[in-house]
Amino acid sequence: MNQCAPAQAPWMVLVGPAGAGKTTLGREIAARTQRAFVDLDAVADGFYAQVGWSIAKLRARIAVIGRLAAEAEWEPARAHAVACAVADHPDTVIALGAGHTSYTGHQHLAMVRTALGRCHDVVRVLPSTQREISLTVLRRRCTADKGRSWIIDGHDFLAHWLDDPGTQLVATRTIYTSDETPAQTAARLLRRS
Template identity: 70%
Template structure:
């Protein structure tokens, strides 16, 4: 793999396949795999947040405003997971790389700066195709289209220029299985 130290980090919108790809890359490379969405609660708690508090806040102010208030906790979780798992493949949930507050984005960019690689995972090089595929996957796999209170979170995550700037490379999964994409990615990183 290229670079020294730090985890190999996968970023991208919901439905891009970060978790499945991360498991395959980790297994093939003999590295541990960490899905931030699965371990983030402990990190959120360190700064006074929890998913229960987020849901409660959403009920009061709506999803979009609550997501903005939750940004410090998400940024903290990214910094902590990267520091705690320097030899792992780490998948970051879509919300962990998209911020409205520049100070929170700066925390994440700093945390990702010394990572081995930050790989932006997308299904297609074409925006509309990616958005269509992501939406289909999210509805099929999670029962949600990510349009909340009139706001399209999938489009936000897909179009966020800061996410593209964080990445050291982009991989398009196309119609490949996670194992096929992992093999192709590892050959490129080799």
């Protein structure tokens, strides 16, 4: 059971698949609104450790049981990290890594929905209104920026995150970035806040 309970929620939380531009957009929005920016991927290790997990343990489990099964085992730690990040970072802009809104266990998704339900604005970031265009753009970005296609052990994680119903459930709205610069998307997003 998570003991994190926020007094005040983050100002905005960005969710979506890898390569969507959450971190870049989050930094731009934070700068424009004079708020702190938090990338959950950068601060989550301490939260994972609170429930007996670490990135090293995840890698070890991947080596033994494969990525998909290890991701399922890691769900409680991811959900805990989201709840604690929301609690620990009021009035900020937070970007959640792709897996932090994708769960097979109902109780973990429920925990994340409760935590994010306290947030006024949870924005799902996607490249396009069309699924196949989004998937192509995300794959191109991930391959170029991180050297990963996100197809691992025959499972397409990018498609999984793109189609994930949990991410759609936690979002209060979706923004499509198209060919805009992060500055253009941030300006458009803030006009509608």
